[in-house]
Amino acid sequence: TQLLEQSPQFLSIQEGENLTVYCNSSSVFSSLQWYRQEPGEGPVLLVTVVTGGEVKKLKRLTFQFGDARKDSSLHITAAQPGDTGLYLCAGARAAGNKLTFGGGTRVLVKP
Amino acid sequence: NAGVTQTPKFRILKIGQSMTLQCTQDMNHNYMYWYRQDPGMGLKLIYYSVGAGITDKGEVPNGYNVSRSTTEDFPLRLELAAPSQTSVYFCASKPGQGLNEQFFGPGTRLTVL
Numbered sequence: 001t002q003l004l005e006q007s008p009q010f011l012s013i014q015e016g017e018n019l020t021v022y023c024n025s026s027s028v029f030s031s032l033q034w035y036r037q038e039p040g041e042g043p044v045l046l047v048t049v050v051t052g053g054e055v056k057k058l059k060r061l062t063f064q065f066g067d068a069r070k071d072s073s074l075h076i077t078a079a080q081p082g083d084t085g086l087y088l089c090a091g092a093r094a095a096g097n098k099l100t101f102g103g104g105t106r107v108l109v110k111p
Numbered sequence: 112n113a114g115v116t117q118t119p120k121f122r123i124l125k126i127g128q129s130m131t132l133q134c135t136q137d138m139n140h141n142y143m144y145w146y147r148q149d150p151g152m153g154l155k156l157i158y159y160s161v162g163a164g165i166t167d168k169g170e171v172p173n174g175y176n177v178s179r180s181t182t183e184d185f186p187l188r189l190e191l192a193a194p195s196q197t198s199v200y201f202c203a204s205k206p207g208q209g210l211n212e213q214f215f216g217p218g219t220r221l222t223v224l
Contacts, residue, residue: 006153031210042115042201042215043154050210088153097142097161097208098169101153 003027004091004102012108016078021105023072023089029100030093032065032072037086037104046074079109112137115216117202123222124192132187132219134202142205143185144213145169145177147198154201160185161208192223 007022023032031050035043047056049065049072056063060083062075076083086106090099118133136143141162146154146169156169160179174196176188185204189196200219205211 004153009151033210033212040217042203042217043213044215045212048210048212090154092210098156098159099213100170101146101155103153104151106151 003100004089006087006089006102006105008105009103010106010108012110013079015080015109015111017109019076019079019107021074021087021089021107023074023102025070025091027091028069028093029091030069031091032069033090033092033099034063034072034074035088035090037088038084043086043088076107079107081109081111083107084109114138115202115204115214117200117216117219119219120217121220123224124189125224126192126194128192129188129190130192130221132189132200132202132221134185134187134216135183136185136202136204136214137183138204138206138214139182140204140214141182141207142211143179144203145175145185145187146201146203147171147196148201148218149198157187157200189221194223197221197223 033048034046037043052067052069054065060077089102115136144159145157158177160166202216203213205213
């Protein structure tokens with residue numbers, strides 16, 4: 001059972017375009033993290049959101065946690081080839097000792 | 112700090128063989144994790160540990176075993192390799208309880224033929 005569904009699974013865009021990745025669940029999470037993974041490497045944390053309705057910005061990346069803490073989105077403005085990678089959302093419950101990962105969204109930004 | 116290191120980087124096993132994937136972290140983190148990632152997919156938790164001497168099952172523990180005799184090391188053992196265990200294995204660690212970032216190693220790519 002995939003508790004966290006990410007969409008789309010794959011996204012190919014031109015440099016300068018905007019994109020949004022979605023992470024949805026029927027379950028409530030106490031916090032949610034977004035990671036980016038490049039080929040041949042492990043995931044690296046981008047952001048943690050903990051409050052329903054929270055919005056965090058990291059340069060051209062905007063992260064939002066849904067009011068009910070069941071969903072999240074990642075928006076990239078004016079994408080660059082360096083944004084290419086696999087984006088993973090991961091939810092935690094209660095103490096946050098374990099993460100449940102979504103299936104990932106593979107983003108390709110073409111120059 | 113080297114962070115989280117994993118060995119080997121690549122390995123090919125025959126069905127029924129056994130092997131141990133090594134994971135070491137030098138950040139004095141209490142929590143350590145083993146995940147597997149199948150092609151184009153997210154990560155699934157195999158086992159985790161909240162400290163030396165303490166381990167617990169994750170989402171997909173069958174066919175694997177772990178031990179945690181020291182804070183630094185968290186090896187993953189495959190006893191009877193099966194083709195279904197072909198995957199990329201990631202080890203991760205974090206300082207302690209709560210919303211800390213998990214730090215991942217570079218992964219071990221395992222193929223079982």
